[in-house]
Amino acid sequence: MFSVGPEDEEVGSSALQGDQSLEEAPESQEGEPLMRNDLQKVPSSARLRKNASATFSLPRIKEEPASQKPGSESKKQSRFSECWKSPWCRYGTAASLFIACVCILVLSAHVQRQQECECLSCPNKWTRYNQTCYFVSKRAGVWKEGQQLCSADGGSLLILDDAVQQQIDELFALNEDHWIGLKKDPDSTDWRWLDGSVFHGSVKYGTDPRMSCAYINKDIGALDCSSRRLWICMKQL
Structure with missing residues (x-):
């Protein structure tokens, strides 16, 4: 057995450090290790190429969604x-x-x-009964004025028949004279409605030549057209 002295340990440690420094030191173009001073002379581009080669990694391949994979459409069709x-x-x-x-x-x-x-709604302030609209004025006027105001809302002065007469009796309690759409034909003694049909009933005072426009109260009568009365309008929907 032989013993190792302190001097031998120092020699061994210095030799080991020398070997590690040789392993870590870069090599020159001739394959010889470069010293610290020589390492500073190595171009930075060479060191960058070495680092780039060390950190190179393959790009990840993105997986296609299941709906885009080939064969999915054929599976749906099947x-x-x-x-x-x-x-x-x-x-x-x-x-x-x-x-x-x-x-x-x-x-x-x-x-x-x-x-x-x-589209089939009645004008404002008119009263609807089935498919007919009615309007009773609140002020008086001559026969022509009443007809013009009824026509402005798409109607006319009241044209009576049995059905309309019944509806008027149900809707309104007439206690005053109201102009209606009945007028004496100037060329004859006939009374005609505004739609051109002839009225075959009796008109009170209808034989008086001065009385050419008709009104309704409880009965149908005749008055001078320039008289001022209320009026009744009607409009078919």
Whole structure:
């Protein structure tokens, strides 16, 4: 056995450090290790190329979504063809289409009905009875003025028949004279409504040549057209 002295330990440690420094030191172009002073002379571009080669890594490959993978469309088509072979699938599809068509028709009919209701509404301050609108004035005027104001709202002075007479009796309690759309024909003794039809009933005071315009109260009578009376308008929807 032999012993190692302190001097030998120092020699060994210095030798070991020398070997590590040789391993860490870069090599020159001839393969010899470079010293610290020589390492400073190495160009920075050479060191960058060495670092770049050490940190190089392959790019990641992005996986395609399942919907974009080849074969997904063919799988969907195969599922649809398999479903279509079943009679229940065909009946269900036909029933769904039929229900959708019915819903569309019902919705379109409802929209059309609403539009018709908006178009068939009575003017402001008019009273509706079934498909007819009525208006009773609150002020008096001559026969011509009443007809003009009724016409401005798309109507005319009242043209009576049995149905209209019944509606007037139900809607209004007439205690005063009101102009109606009945006037004596200047070329004859006939009384005609504004729609051109002849009135075959009796007109109170109708034989007086000065009385050419008709009114209604409890009965139908004749007055001078320049007299001032209330009036009744009507409009068919």
